[in-house]
Amino acid sequence: MAKLLSSYDAGEFFCELTGRGGRQATHAAKIRTRLNRMSSIGLRRRAAAAERELHSLGITFTVYSERDAIDRVLPFDVVPRVLSPADWQHIEDGCKQRVQAINLFLHDIYHDKKILKDKVVPRDLVTRNANYRKEMEGVDLPHGTYVSIAGIDIVRGGNGRFQVLEDNARTPSGVSYVIENRHLMLRAFPDLADGIGIRPVSDYGMRLREVLSEIAPEGIDDPQVVLLSPGVFNSAYFEHVFLAREMGVPLVEGRDLVVQDDRVHMITTGGLMPVDVIYRRVDDNFLDPEVFNPGSLLGVPGLMRVYKKGRIALANAIGTGVADDKAIYAYMPRIIKYYLDQDQILDNVETYLCREKDGLAYTLDNLDKLVSKPVGESGGYGVVIGPRATRAELAEARKAIERRPRNYIAQPMIELSVCPTLIGNALEPRHVDLRPFIITGKQSWVLPGGLTRVALRKGSLVVNSSQGGGTKDTWVLE
Amino acid sequence: MSSLLARFAENAFWMARYVERVENLARILDVNETFARDAHGVQEWRPILRLHSDEEVFFEHYKVADAKSVVRFYTIDRRNPNCIVNAIHGARENARSLRHLISLETWTQINTFWNWAADLRAHDLSLNNLSRLCSQIKEGCELHTGIARNTMYRDQVWLFYQLGELIERCDQTTRLVDIKYHALTPLTESAGSPVDVGQWNALLRSVAGYHGYRRIFPRQMTPATVSRFILFDPHFPRSMTFCVGDIRELIHDLLNQEELAQAKFPMFAVNALEKMRYPKHSDIEPAKMHAFLDDVQVKLMDLTKDIDTVFFQSETRAA
Numbered sequence: 048m049a050k051l052l053s054s055y056d057a058g059e060f061f062c063e064l065t066g067r068g069g070r071q072a073t074h075a076a077k078i079r080t081r082l083n084r085m086s087s088i089g090l091r092r093r094a095a096a097a098e099r100e101l102h103s104l105g106i107t108f109t110v111y112s113e114r115d116a117i118d119r120v121l122p123f124d125v126v127p128r129v130l131s132p133a134d135w136q137h138i139e140d141g142c143k144q145r146v147q148a149i150n151l152f153l154h155d156i157y158h159d160k161k162i163l164k165d166k167v168v169p170r171d172l173v174t175r176n177a178n179y180r181k182e183m184e185g186v187d188l189p190h191g192t193y194v195s196i197a198g199i200d201i202v203r204g205g206n207g208r209f210q211v212l213e214d215n216a217r218t219p220s221g222v223s224y225v226i227e228n229r230h231l232m233l234r235a236f237p238d239l240a241d242g243i244g245i246r247p248v249s250d251y252g253m254r255l256r257e258v259l260s261e262i263a264p265e266g267i268d269d270p271q272v273v274l275l276s277p278g279v280f281n282s283a284y285f286e287h288v289f290l291a292r293e294m295g296v297p298l299v300e301g302r303d304l305v306v307q308d309d310r311v312h313m314i315t316t317g318g319l320m321p322v323d324v325i326y327r328r329v330d331d332n333f334l335d336p337e338v339f340n341p342g343s344l345l346g347v348p349g350l351m352r353v354y355k356k357g358r359i360a361l362a363n364a365i366g367t368g369v370a371d372d373k374a375i376y377a378y379m380p381r382i383i384k385y386y387l388d389q390d391q392i393l394d395n396v397e398t399y400l401c402r403e404k405d406g407l408a409y410t411l412d413n414l415d416k417l418v419s420k421p422v423g424e425s426g427g428y429g430v431v432i433g434p435r436a437t438r439a440e441l442a443e444a445r446k447a448i449e450r451r452p453r454n455y456i457a458q459p460m461i462e463l464s465v466c467p468t469l470i471g472n473a474l475e476p477r478h479v480d481l482r483p484f485i486i487t488g489k490q491s492w493v494l495p496g497g498l499t500r501v502a503l504r505k506g507s508l509v510v511n512s513s514q515g516g517g518t519k520d521t522w523v524l525e
Numbered sequence: 526m527s528s529l530l531a532r533f534a535e536n537a538f539w540m541a542r543y544v545e546r547v548e549n550l551a552r553i554l555d556v557n558e559t560f561a562r563d564a565h566g567v568q569e570w571r572p573i574l575r576l577h578s579d580e581e582v583f584f585e586h587y588k589v590a591d592a593k594s595v596v597r598f599y600t601i602d603r604r605n606p607n608c609i610v611n612a613i614h615g616a617r618e619n620a621r622s623l624r625h626l627i628s629l630e631t632w633t634q635i636n637t638f639w640n641w642a643a644d645l646r647a648h649d650l651s652l653n654n655l656s657r658l659c660s661q662i663k664e665g666c667e668l669h670t671g672i673a674r675n676t677m678y679r680d681q682v683w684l685f686y687q688l689g690e691l692i693e694r695c696d697q698t699t700r701l702v703d704i705k706y707h708a709l710t711p712l713t714e715s716a717g718s719p720v721d722v723g724q725w726n727a728l729l730r731s732v733a734g735y736h737g738y739r740r741i742f743p744r745q746m747t748p749a750t751v752s753r754f755i756l757f758d759p760h761f762p763r764s765m766t767f768c769v770g771d772i773r774e775l776i777h778d779l780l781n782q783e784e785l786a787q788a789k790f791p792m793f794a795v796n797a798l799e800k801m802r803y804p805k806h807s808d809i810e811p812a813k814m815h816a817f818l819d820d821v822q823v824k825l826m827d828l829t830k831d832i833d834t835v836f837f838q839s840e841t842r843a844a
Contacts, residue, residue, distance in 0.1 A: 104629070105621075105636040279621055292625035297530050302842065315528040316681060316836045317784040 050083040051090065055467055057476045061207045063128045063466040074131035074524055081239050082126070087472040094125045094469055097235045106227050108282045108512070122517030123228060124468045125235065128479055128499040135246075135495065135523045138201065138209060141393030142483050143491045144383060146197050149216055149370045150487065151386040153193040157183045157366065167385050168378050172402075176375075178217075178368025180331060182338060186355055188364055189262050190489050195362035196255070196326075197485045198222075198498075201393065203464035210394045210461065212480065214379070216371040217363060218328050221498040221518075222484045223289035226251060228520040244525035246495035251484075252293025254492055259294075259324045261488030262360045270323035270360075272296045273313060275304070277329050277345045287328055294326075301329070306349030311359045324360040331365050373422040373456050374400060397459055401452040410448065410457040414441055417457040419448060432508060434460055463508055466519065468501055478502045480510050481521065496521035528784045529681040531838040533626055536619040537682045538832070540635075541673075541689035543616035547609050548666035549697040550599055555659035556731040558592065558652065570595040576704045577607060592652055600658075601645050609662060613642045616669075628676035631669070638665040681782060688775050688832065695768035696825050698732060702752050703818040706811075725751045732763045752814070757803070765821060766802045772828070773799055779836070790835050794828040 057065060064079065066072030098120060101107070107118040130138075155162050156173050163170040173179055198219025200212045226248050233240055256272060263270035276287035278300050291298035303313050304322065312319035327334065333343040335350040353359045369375065375382075377398040380391045399406040399417070410417060414433050421429040431444040448455045465476035483497035499519040500510035510516040553573060571590045574580045579598075586604060587594040600609045617639035624632050642665075649658060670690075677683050705728050725746050729735040738754045757766045773795050779785055801821055809817055833839045 102640065103633050103637050105624075105632065279618070284621075288621075288624040297533075298625050299530060300532070303530050303532055305841075305844075314531045314838050314841050315784065316531050316534045316685075316779075316838070317528060317782075317786070317788060318838070319841075320528050 051085055051087060051474055052079060052083050052467065055474045055476070057465050059205065060462055060476060060478075061203055061205055061464040062476060063130075063203075063464055063479060064126070065467070067207075072129075072131075075129040077243065078127070078129055078239065078522075082467075082474075085239075087474075090125065090469055091472050093235045094123075097123060097125060097231050100231060100234075101227075104227075106224075106285055108285065109280070121224060121512050122503060123231065124477075124501055124503075124517050124519045125232070126467045126469060126474065127232060127239075127520040127522045128466045128481075129522045129524065130496070132524055134209070137392065138481075138483060139493045139495075141209070141211075141391070142197075142199050142485045142493050144387065144389065144392050145199060145211065145214065145379070146194060146485045146487055146491050148379070148383040148386050149197070149214065149367075150191055150193050152382050153364070153367060153370055154188075154191045155386075156369065157186065162382070162385055165385070167381050168375070172372075172374055172378075173369060176369045176372055178331070178366065178372065180366030180369075182351060182355070183364070183366040187357070189265065189360065192262055192487050192489075193364040193367050194370070195258055195262060195364075195487050197487070198482045199393075199485065201481045201483065202396075202461055203481075205462045205464075207464070208394065210396050211379070212396055212461075213373070214371040214376060215482070216367045217330070219482070219484065220283045220286055220328075221482055221500075222251060222494065223286040224518050225484070225494065225496060225498050225521065226293075227289070228518060232520040240522075243522070246523040246525060248494055248496055251494050252290065252295075255290070255326075255486055256294040256296065258486045258488035258492075259326055259360075259362055262362060263323045264358055264360055267323050271313075271321060272324040272326065273299045273304075273322050275299055275301070275325050275327040275329055277333070281328070283328065290326070296326075301343075301345045301347050304347045304350075306347060306353055309353055309356060309358055311347060311350060311353055322359065324362065326362045331368065334361075334365065373420060374402065374453075377456065396461060399457045401448055401455040401457065406457070407448070407452050410455070411445060414445055414448075414457075416460065418460050419444055419455055419457040421447075421454050422456060428513075430509070432460060435508075460508075463502075463510075466499070466501065468503070468519075470503075470505075475505070477505075478508050478510065479519065495523040527680070529626075529685075531836065531842060533623055534681060534685045535833075535837040536623040537626075537685040538689035538837075540616050540619035540623060541686045542693040543612045543619065544635075544666050544669050545690050545693040545697070546607075547612045547616070548663055549694075549701075550607075550609055550612070551659045551662035551666070552731045552733065553701070554596060554599060555656055555663075556727045558596075558655050558659075568592055572704055573599070576700060579605070579607065593650075596650055596652075596655060597647065600650060601647070610642050610645060613639050613665075623682070626678075626682050628672070628678070630676045631673050634669055634672050638669065641665070681779070681784070684775055684779050684782075685836070688772065688779075691768045691772050691775070692825055692829060694763055695765050695772070696822065698755060698763050698768070699765055699818045699821045699825075701728070701732065702755055703815060706748065706752055706814055706818075722746055729755070734761055734763065737761050748811070753809075756809075769798045769802050785836075788835055791831055794824050794831055797824045798828065 061067060064072060064075050101120040101123060107120050109118055162168050163173060194216045196219060198215040201209050202212050203209050229248050259272045260270055273296055274287055274291045276284060276298055287298055299313055305312050307319060311322045313322050329345050332340045333345040335346050335348060336343045337348050338351040354361060377400055380395055383389060383391050399410050401407040401410050410419060417433045419431045431440060463478040463480060466479045467474040468477040479499050479501045481497050481499055484494045485491050499521040500516050501519055502508060502510045503517050504515050557573060570592055573595055574583050574590060582605065583598055598605050602608050603611060617635050620627060620632055620635045729738050729751060732755055734755055741754060742750045754761060756764055758764045759766050761767055776795055780788060780790055
């Protein structure tokens with residue numbers, strides 16, 4: 048019987064499991080050997096069992112059409128992505144540095160605005176940003192922590208070098224899959240994981256709860272923490288349930304909370320009970336209809352008043368979206384240097400700002416070679432990958448960029464690294480990225496590993512779940 | 526123990542109610558198919574519609590109340606809010622909201638049960654398959670109840686869960702006897718005839734009470750003995766007497782919770798129900814039976830309203 052990996056060919060790409068030409072990734076040698084002992088049919092059978100389990104456990108996201116609500120399982124690939132201790136140390140240090148800089152940046156722009164006065168970051172990029180919240184000016188937060196939960200999207204180019212593609216400083220999602228994928232993997236493949244020494248991920252909930260206690264309003268020893276969800280119709284509802292359970296805190300909706308006597312309360316069977324910390328998975332705009340979107344039913348009227356008085360803590364803080372903006376991203380190396388006087392540990396991807404004359408000219412001249420992205424979107428929407436786009440798509444992108452240049456950035460196309468992925472009964476290379484999760488109270492902690500997303504379509508570089516992406520378990524070796 | 530969000534208390538209550546409702550419905554359909562034939566050997570399906578006050582809705586969509594239509598109406602017809610598939614969905618949606626507070630096993634089972642029920646199609650309902658289908662539904666419910674009982678953490682969620690289960694059960698039992706009593710009493714003139722016994726048999730089986738009844742009344746089967754057993758036997762777990770006893774204890778358990786020490790719960794409905802557990806013979810003479818059962822139903826509704834106001838904080842939440 049042919050060995051599973053014998054016909055696997057990653058081509059010119061960097062492979063997370065085999066390195067290049069099968070020689071470089073020595074850290075994964077043991078896992079390769081074990082995979083090679085398995086049959087493709089056996090692998091397929093175990094993958095099918097894993098998928099059934101996801102359905103039964105209801106680890107699903109809901110897709111709504113006009114008539115139906117369909118529960119979909121986020122496709123799970125059974126071949127793990129394996130990171131060496133040295134690579135992980137590099138990522139961990141880089142992520143902590145970035146989050147530290149982002150928190151200092153947010154404190155500054157909502158207080159003295161030194162970085163704008165020193166003209167390191169253009170003023171209008173910040174103050175005219177749709178996610179800049181004037182209401183936050185002068186509001187002091189415990190430990191200056193604005194971003195308690197961050198997810199940083201990292202890709203690995205052809206040379207094996209890690210680069211940050213995007214920061215997520217609002218309500219990054221996906222951490223539940225990291226932990227559930229591990230449980231699933233250990234059940235389905237105990238033989239693959241046995242004695243390897245994989246850094247655990249199961250204490251995330253406890254640590255998050257600890258972080259949330261650290262940011263509680265002053266003078267509160269044993270804070271009541273809650274998780275605020277938009278409700279069962281939200282596509283990430285499973286994750287909200289998961290995190291509430293892991294942290295042992297109530298999963299509330301806006302309608303369960305009321306503001307009374309300058310405090311937020313939850314409506315319990317025994318009456319109103321004060322709440323001290325809210326891990327909210329509701330966007331800024333919907334949090335308080337008195338201040339933001341007046342039509343919002345997801346929020347709590349009066350929340351902002353209590354927040355400004357320092358009597359409730361929110362994670363993440365209001366107004367963090369300005370830091371994960373795709374245009375601000377281009378300035379991150381300079382932001383890190385400005386506050387920390389350090390060089391960036393994790394590189395940025397070279398970014399052309401269409402708001403700048405040179406950037407726009409270069410982008411339009413090289414549209415067929417670049418990846419262009421609208422700055423305000425998420426989920427991979429509006430992204431045009433030049434080398435893979437049709438002429439009509441390029442023409443359309445050009446028109447859109449010319450119409451509103453401020454709205455666009457462009458980056459060189461990165462050949463994302465690949466990982467062996469079970470397609471049919473064979474292992475084939477598919478592109479992956481990585482989203483580590485960083486949680487910060489008094490200080491930062493990085494969940495070892497993070498979410499590996501995989502583009503299941505052959506050749507595709509778009510890993511988003513809304514566009515045919517799946518996930519893998521991510522193993523950080525001891 | 527810790528405080529519980531009012532909304533979750535309501536979810537627990539309704540999760541249990543829906544499962545209990547599904548189980549009762551499956552029993553009734555099953556038993557009707559097997560045992561409920563009139564003097565000419567023809568199955569009567571219309572009483573089931575009457576039992577649930579569904580005649581009007583039913584005849585909006587169907588011309589005749591035959592086996593096929595009624596079964597369809599109560600199993601997979603999503604236009605009927607009370608059909609089995611909708612009720613399983615209701616249980617599952619309440620469980621979904623409650624998911625972080627119930628055991629993983631409880632959630633997984635109800636989710637799998639729902640996935641199965643959602644796939645039921647007309648061809649699964651053929652009459653020669655109905656009994657098996659009803660068994661599967663009953664087993665799904667019983668599996669749920671068993672898993673919940675064996676895995677759920679004993680806190681407020683559990684108390685509200687049981688409360689929902691028992692109120693629904695008490696409601697179903699009294700309603701069933703009420704309807705059947707009317708339908709069956711005229712037949713007492715021909716008491717002892719095979720058809721008659723078949724009807725009472727069916728009634729007992731539809732509440733899973735046949736084996737218990739036979740132990741208490743091995744040689745009799747009259748409207749009085751059957752209805753007395755179903756309604757008032759203190760050891761029969763679906764009897765009104767049994768359910769109300771447990772309901773009262775649950776309310777006391779709840780009010781003894783530290784978090785509910787401030788709750789002001791009006792005991793009127795509970796006390797009234799308690800009095801009805803052991804009625805005087807004169808209260809339940811055939812002519813008065815309907816009024817009595819009606820009163821039980823009204824008190825159950827009052828109780829539900831009190832629970833809604835005091836524990837589910839319906840007024841605070843509506844504000």
